[in-house]
Amino acid sequence: MAKTTDLPLTETTFYILLVLTQPLHGYGAMQAIEKLSDGRVKMAAGTMYGAIENLLKSKWIKEVPSTDKRRRVYQITPAGQQILTAETQRLRQLSQLAQQFGY
Amino acid sequence: MKKWKLFLDLDTEEAWLNHMQATGYRLVDVHLYSHRYTFVPVDSGESPAVRIDFRNQGMSKRDYQDYRQLFADSGWTWIAGSRHGGMQYFEQADMAVAPDIFSDQASKVRNRQQASYYSLFFGLLFFAYAGYMIYTQFGNWSGIFNAKSWYLTPGLWQMSGGAFLRAWLFETPFALMRIIPIYLLFGISGYYSMRFWYSYRQSVPRGH
Numbered sequence: 001m002a003k004t005t006d007l008p009l010t011e012t013t014f015y016i017l018l019v020l021t022q023p024l025h026g027y028g029a030m031q032a033i034e035k036l037s038d039g040r041v042k043m044a045a046g047t048m049y050g051a052i053e054n055l056l057k058s059k060w061i062k063e064v065p066s067t068d069k070r071r072r073v074y075q076i077t078p079a080g081q082q083i084l085t086a087e088t089q090r091l092r093q094l095s096q097l098a099q100q101f102g103y
Numbered sequence: 104m105k106k107w108k109l110f111l112d113l114d115t116e117e118a119w120l121n122h123m124q125a126t127g128y129r130l131v132d133v134h135l136y137s138h139r140y141t142f143v144p145v146d147s148g149e150s151p152a153v154r155i156d157f158r159n160q161g162m163s164k165r166d167y168q169d170y171r172q173l174f175a176d177s178g179w180t181w182i183a184g185s186r187h188g189g190m191q192y193f194e195q196a197d198m199a200v201a202p203d204i205f206s207d208q209a210s211k212v213r214n215r216q217q218a219s220y221y222s223l224f225f226g227l228l229f230f231a232y233a234g235y236m237i238y239t240q241f242g243n244w245s246g247i248f249n250a251k252s253w254y255l256t257p258g259l260w261q262m263s264g265g266a267f268l269r270a271w272l273f274e275t276p277f278a279l280m281r282i283i284p285i286y287l288l289f290g291i292s293g294y295y296s297m298r299f300w301y302s303y304r305q306s307v308p309r310g311h
Contacts (some may be wrong), residue, residue, distance in 0.1 A: 012207065026169075027176035045177040045193075046156045046204035049170060050214060071176075072169045 009087045014042055016051055016061075017076055017084045023064050026052055046055035062063070104128065108293070111301040112220055113155050113190070115240045120192075125150040133183035133192050151195035152202035154179070157218040161187040179204060212306050219302035222295045229292035238287050247285060253278035288300075 009017070012033075019032040030043045043051075052074065055061045060080030066073035076084070120130055120140070125156035130153050131248035162170060167186035174181060175240055178197030184190060195202055205211035246252045251260055254274050262270055 003116055010207075010209070026173040030177060041199060042206060044201060044204050044206035045174045046154070046214065047206045047210040048177075049173055050210050070168055070172045071164075094156075 006083055006096055009083070009092055011041065012043060012051060013055070014048065014084075014087060015043075016048075017063065020061050020074055020076045020080070021084075023066070023073050023075040025066070025068060025073045027071070029074075044070055104144070106142070106309070107138055108140065108142045109138055111298050113157065113215060113302065114305060115152065117155050120153040120155075121150070124153055124194075130182055130192065130194065133190075135183065135185060135189060144165055145245065146215050149198060151198060153182070153195075154193050154202075154204040156184075156193065156204055157221070158184075158188045158191060159216050159217040159221050174204070190218075215302055215306040219299050219306055224291050226295035226299055229288050229295060233285050233288035233292060236288065240281055245281065248265040250278075267271040 014046050015033045015037065016029055019029050019036065022032075024032060026045075026048050030045075030048055033041050033043055043079075052061070056063070056074075060073045061078055063098055064073050064075045108119070110119070123130065123140075123142055127144055127146075128257075129145050129151075130140060131143050132141040156174075158170075164186065171181045174193055175196075178200040179193040180196040182192040182194055183191070184192060193204060205214065223261055237244060240251055241247065254271075255258075255277070258272050259267070259270055278311065283296065
């Protein structure tokens with residue numbers, strides 16, 4: 001279960017977990033995020049590498065085997081999926097709440 | 104053109120490198136231990152950015168390959184760095200990409216904080232090493248200021264005239280060999296401690 005200190009996720013962490021529901025390498029994830037956000041979220045290499053390091057440490061993503069010898073490929077773990085579910089619920093509640101207020 | 108320069112924090116170093124890039128030079132090599140920067144002059148109106156990433160731990164060859172590949176894929180050419188950690192220098196290869204390797208402030212601050220703790224570790228390590236050398240060589244702290252205690256020849260300071268001069272001249276190189284490394288270690292420790300302090304101060308967000 002998600003710890004209360006894990007949430008809220010930063011926007012970039014949310015995007016990374018979301019795109020890593022498919023196995024991708026770091027640059028693949030950067031491209032996928034840019035596309036999903038209509039070009040609004042452009043992650044830079046240093047930020048992406050640091051984020052991958054942190055997510056691996058938290059065990060929210062893991063490395064998966066790939067044929068690419070030069071690039072490591074990652075995918076979300078069950079723990080990462082739980083976090084993503086909890087965060088989505090939180091965001092959905094917020095969004096519904098705002099709707100009740102006419103926004 | 105080769106330049107030797109010491110910096111106390113990564114942001115000032117980056118600013119200097121980018122100033123060089125903007126005045127018609129390109130950084131092609133950095134010698135990490137001697138702080139030697141090699142530049143070549145270019146005829147180009149463009150000034151691609153140079154950015155420094157900091158790695159606070161060593162990487163396997165495969166990890167380092169993957170790390171550099173991520174930067175290469177996103178338009179950054181690796182210039183210098185070691186897979187065993189420390190500064191990694193990158194030059195913008197694609198003028199169409201944003202001129203930074205960090206896309207948000209938080210990740211940059213975290214990177215600079217890691218660099219400052221790394222400096223603190225080396226500051227303390229060299230200080231401890233210098234202290235250990237003083238302890239084993241002199242037995243007490245005051246030994247490093249007491250030049251007479253650097254000489255080991257029994258009765259040297261009771262000698263006089265030519266005998267003293269010969270013995271003193273003979274032993275001075277050995278005395279210097281005992282004391283110079285200690286001052287050097289203190290110097291290195293002081294450098295890293297200042298690096299820690301400067302970069303730590305910069306990595307703490309100002310205001311509210």
